[in-house]
Amino acid sequence: MTNRYEITFDALKKRNEAAFIPFAVAGDPDPDKSEEIFRAYIDGGADILEIGYPFSDPIADGPVNQRASQRAIRNGMDHEKFFKLVKKLRSCSDIPVGILLYANTILHLGTDLFCRKAADAGIDSILVADMPPEESEVLQSSMEKYGIGRVFIVSELTPQDRIKYICSQVDSFVYVVSRLGATGTDLKFSDSISGTISRLKTVTDKPLAVGFGISSAEHVRKVTQCGADGVIVGSALVKNIELSYKNANFLDKLREQVFDYKTATRIR
Amino acid sequence: MKKDVTLKGYFGRFGGTFAPETLMPALNEVQHAFDAFMKDQKIQSEFKDLLEKYNGRETPLYFASRLTKKLGGAKIYLKREDLNHTGAHKITNALGQALLARYMGKKRLIAETGAGQHGVATATAAALLGMECDIYMGTVDMQRQRPNVFRMNLLGTRVVPVDSGGKTLKDAVNEAMRDWSKTVRTTHYAFGSALGPHPFPTIVREFQSIIGKETKMQILKVENRLPDTIVACVGGGSNAIGIFTPFLDDKDVKLVGVEAGGCGLDSNKHAVRLTHSDLSRTGILHGSFSYVLQDKNGQISDTQSISAGLDYSGVGPQHSFLHESGRVDYTYATDTEALDAFKMLCEYEGIIPALESSHAVAYAVKNAPLMPSGSIMVINLSGRGDKDIFTVADYLGINI
Numbered sequence: 001m002t003n004r005y006e007i008t009f010d011a012l013k014k015r016n017e018a019a020f021i022p023f024a025v026a027g028d029p030d031p032d033k034s035e036e037i038f039r040a041y042i043d044g045g046a047d048i049l050e051i052g053y054p055f056s057d058p059i060a061d062g063p064v065n066q067r068a069s070q071r072a073i074r075n076g077m078d079h080e081k082f083f084k085l086v087k088k089l090r091s092c093s094d095i096p097v098g099i100l101l102y103a104n105t106i107l108h109l110g111t112d113l114f115c116r117k118a119a120d121a122g123i124d125s126i127l128v129a130d131m132p133p134e135e136s137e138v139l140q141s142s143m144e145k146y147g148i149g150r151v152f153i154v155s156e157l158t159p160q161d162r163i164k165y166i167c168s169q170v171d172s173f174v175y176v177v178s179r180l181g182a183t184g185t186d187l188k189f190s191d192s193i194s195g196t197i198s199r200l201k202t203v204t205d206k207p208l209a210v211g212f213g214i215s216s217a218e219h220v221r222k223v224t225q226c227g228a229d230g231v232i233v234g235s236a237l238v239k240n241i242e243l244s245y246k247n248a249n250f251l252d253k254l255r256e257q258v259f260d261y262k263t264a265t266r267i268r
Numbered sequence: 269m270k271k272d273v274t275l276k277g278y279f280g281r282f283g284g285t286f287a288p289e290t291l292m293p294a295l296n297e298v299q300h301a302f303d304a305f306m307k308d309q310k311i312q313s314e315f316k317d318l319l320e321k322y323n324g325r326e327t328p329l330y331f332a333s334r335l336t337k338k339l340g341g342a343k344i345y346l347k348r349e350d351l352n353h354t355g356a357h358k359i360t361n362a363l364g365q366a367l368l369a370r371y372m373g374k375k376r377l378i379a380e381t382g383a384g385q386h387g388v389a390t391a392t393a394a395a396l397l398g399m400e401c402d403i404y405m406g407t408v409d410m411q412r413q414r415p416n417v418f419r420m421n422l423l424g425t426r427v428v429p430v431d432s433g434g435k436t437l438k439d440a441v442n443e444a445m446r447d448w449s450k451t452v453r454t455t456h457y458a459f460g461s462a463l464g465p466h467p468f469p470t471i472v473r474e475f476q477s478i479i480g481k482e483t484k485m486q487i488l489k490v491e492n493r494l495p496d497t498i499v500a501c502v503g504g505g506s507n508a509i510g511i512f513t514p515f516l517d518d519k520d521v522k523l524v525g526v527e528a529g530g531c532g533l534d535s536n537k538h539a540v541r542l543t544h545s546d547l548s549r550t551g552i553l554h555g556s557f558s559y560v561l562q563d564k565n566g567q568i569s570d571t572q573s574i575s576a577g578l579d580y581s582g583v584g585p586q587h588s589f590l591h592e593s594g595r596v597d598y599t600y601a602t603d604t605e606a607l608d609a610f611k612m613l614c615e616y617e618g619i620i621p622a623l624e625s626s627h628a629v630a631y632a633v634k635n636a637p638l639m640p641s642g643s644i645m646v647i648n649l650s651g652r653g654d655k656d657i658f659t660v661a662d663y664l665g666i667n668i
Contacts (some may be wrong), residue, residue, distance in 0.1 A: 023438070047305060055567065056433065056567040056568045057433070059445045060290075060446075060449070063432070066432060073565075078565045079565065102552070104551045104568070105566050106550045107550070107551055110550060130288055132289055132292055134285065135286055153290070157453075158289065162293070166289075180449060180452065181449050181451075182449060250366065263291065
């Protein structure tokens with residue numbers, strides 16, 4: 001269904017690599033810099049982009065991403081600028097682009113219109129942080145209509161029968177959270193992830209991308225070794241955006257950070 | 269695709285389970301445990317016993333004769349929820365949820381609080397049952413409700429300051445939900461109002477509907493008939509849904525929910541979500557589909573009210589349903605009207621009401637005189653106002 005994802009995951013599999021998937025909030029710290037940040041991600045070697053739509057009350061996100069949302073909102077990010085940003089990125093790259101957002105954002109614009117615009121902008125998948133598959137019938141039919149891929153989350157607490165149900169609803173990739181709680185940066189790496197990946201592999205052959213709390217290249221390496229098909233890093237990058245976006249060389253630094261993460265996905 | 273049969277929780281088109289996946293197993297667990305809890309005779313009799321002997325139920329239905337005479341018109345009865353232990357209706361739900369948590373084997377309670385009443389109630393229930401407790405509270409609310417912050421500390425609870433967004437109730441719910449998604453194995457999130465993802469709007473309604481059941485019995489006893497009007501303030505909406513529920517099928521009883529008009533509708537500083545639907549729209553906040561105050565880009569608006577407990581951008585999903593179905597009339601009272609009503613109740617009845625409840629009193633002040641004498645209005649006096657004396661003093665320009 002989502003060709004870009006299939007092409008990417010197939011190619012990486014042949015090279016025995018995991019996909020590296022960096023995340024940032026669209027419009028953070030402002031629309032122009034945000035575009036440059038995603039370009040730096042692509043230049044640094046990102047295989048897939050995960051773009052957050054800023055929301056005032058992001059209950060699945062920790063303080064780092066919430067502050068990023070607030071900066072983006074304050075500096076004018078809205079539907080129109082969001083789709084324009086994605087379109088620009090799409091015009092210069094063929095890598096899959098997934099978006100992560102909250103249900104109210106889609107409802108506000110209207111589900112069908114949102115999906116039409118998303119498809120038009122070149123978005124490959126949508127993950128709604130506060131919309132489990134049971135509540136997403138309407139959204140899923142719009143996504144199908146416009147050829148947008150579905151992503152849902154699985155955690156270590158998800159019972160096996162629910163894992164099966166969720167995997168049956170997914171087509172782009174399964175988003176596996178590596179630990180409980182909101183997004184954020186962790187010093188310690190959660191060991192439960194290898195168990196969750198193994199449980200998933202017994203029921204699905206869909207790509208598994210792991211995120212939440214993954215901060216260092218060492219974490220990325222470990223997750224790759226656990227058998228993940230993709231590794232998502234968000235807060236650790238967003239934190240650096242927050243700390244250094246006023247510095248002259250901050251894009252170079254981000255590019256290097258992404259390059260290091262990407263390198264860590266090559267070691268199986 | 270088929271909907272999971274265990275997921276219900278819709279009131280018409282409102283409600284639902286819009287929660288992050290990490291919470292889904294817990295929400296399922298709470299729902300099954302709640303069903304069992306309600307059928308378990310042993311735990312129900314323990315609950316009933318606590319409500320009587322610890323909480324002080326049933327609360328009186330009091331005929332406010334001086335206020336009635338002053339306003340001229342309907343006979344005004346006050347459902348004295350302010351006489352509950354800890355000073356508001358919140359304790360009834362907190363005790364229920366603490367027992368439910370223990371029933372599920374959870375050792376820790378967390379909750380959000382606005383006015384601090386639900387925080388104090390949860391802290392109290394936690395102390396009573398020997399559970400650990402953390403309460404999330406916006407820093408703006410901590411400042412204006414500092415007596416309640418101190419009370420929670422005295423009860424052995426940690427109050428976690430929330431400094432994001434508008435620093436009020438909405439932001440406290442965000443943080444509590446984040447905590448819960450991390451600690452769900454050991455912790456129960458005791459939602460304080462009839463909102464959040466299913467099954468919380470139903471759980472809170474079931475626990476609070478004792479207010480309406482008592483009211484019905486009491487009014488039949490003294491007046492031998494049902495009231496003409498029942499009025500309650502609506503923040504998240506727990507005291508209102510509690511008193512309304514047993515009367516929903518009594519079509520001749522007019523039910524009125526009063527929202528916080530803040531500085532007035534033109535000011536854009538208010539928490540009016542239902543009265544004027546053009547001010548808000550349907551959306552998803554904190555796990556359910558309901559009316560939500562939001563801006564032109566779908567970002568949730570900050571609200572303003574003199575009463576911290578009504579200062580919330582969303583509203584319990586069942587209220588949105590009752591609004592659209594027309595069964596309940598929603599209106600609002602401004603800060604000034606609520607304060608005037610607050611003073612009137614102090615001076616005419618010797619009762620210092622919570623600023624939240626003062627919004628319901630303000631409706632009576634306006635509307636009771638228009639009703640024929642002999643008609644009956646019941647006000648749900650959801651809480652007492654000791655916690656509000658600093659806010660009121662500030663407003664009156666008095667230094668205490």
